[in-house]
Amino acid sequence: MLLHVNPASGVPTYLQIETQVKHYIAAGALVPGDALPSVRKLAADLRISTNTVARAYQNLERDGVLRTVPGGRTYVAENPGSFLKSERIRRLRPYATQIAVEGTQLRLEPREIMELVQQELDALEEVNERYGDLDRKAR
């Protein structure tokens, strides 16, 4: 797994890790059951505090994205979508609010905002298909 963090940016480092892990999963680069590096290994590789990585992993676990087995290894959870739909919507809502607020503040039309989201979804879909192809070729 290739993660990059930029500590000098204004984005908290643990959030950078969370976002990237979620992105890898959404794009199909990480699949359920895949092992993640240990907290200490990832922290050492990125030269960031183990506490920062631990915070990111804990948040991802709380969100049902990762699961840690007794003994300490961390895996991509079997079914990240296993939460009730209402719960999944509840979790996404703050981002939707943010997009709506920021988009409006930037004086974008509702249609333009929706298009932007659609483009991002399409891009993910495309990456996902490419990984699917690679998988089939590998077999």
Add this chain to the structure above:
Amino acid sequence: MNDMAIWTEKLVKVYPGVRAVDGLSLNVPRGVAYGFLGRNGAGKTSTIRILLGLARPTEGRATVLGFSVGREQVAILERTAFVSESKTLYGDLTPRELVRFTRGFYPNWSDQAVTKYSRLFEIPMDRPFAKLSQGNRTKVYLLLALSQRADLLVLDEPGMGLDPVVVDEFLRVLVEDVIGEGRTVFISSHQLADVEQIADWVGLIDHGRLLLEARLDDIKSQFRWVTVAGNALPPTKSPEVLLVASEGDFCKYLVKKDAEAFAAELSGQGATVAQVSPLGLREIFLALVRKEEPCTSGNVGEIAEAVSLPLS
């Protein structure tokens, strides 16, 4: 008695003509990497000297690893490794001899660590200390400090003379062998980039006073510049605003939390909010230490007391 790695309460150190430390209250939790940041002469080294028993505080109290500074200094020194800013050791001795001389003082000393770090840092172990380059002297200090396997590692301007490769190796060692083991690192520095990379917590000091102490990630997720068009604005009394600065035709507010709400309030008063943007440690440091030129109206950029974010 408390559970902090370092705790100080209203610490004051007066040297003739200068209050080097001026009412400093620090809370350094255990098991974190804490960046103690400030300009040259901000009072960082004076504070460290007090903690290690090298100077007596004029006023105030402090504990290190739960032990009282002054009264229980031996217990503190046994558990604390220190790399000082001025690298003077016995010049005639080689690093190997320095190791032999030092190890007896520390109950947790590890010879394995000596072997590991002397190789990793490529230290010439048999050349007299006085003949080593500045970078190699720093490495010897780091070797001696790391091999103590101390509960608390205090580094005063550790990066002196080290090349980027060694700094990078050293950061890895700090993460893997010190923080990863639940031990505490306290780094005093003005090298913001290295500290920003590794620190969980930062304390920012200037003129002997604490300007800010918080988890770095919390600072980043909450601190914002709110940039507003125009120069004459209604004064704001919001406690979340740390300072106001003018830049050309714009005013910038440094807001410590709830920046969106603050921006909305300004918009409600008829102001045009141009931008709400996050900022890195460097910008926060410069803004707080420099106290940029205040706007003609609005509250002037005085910082009344240290900012502390709630633990989350």
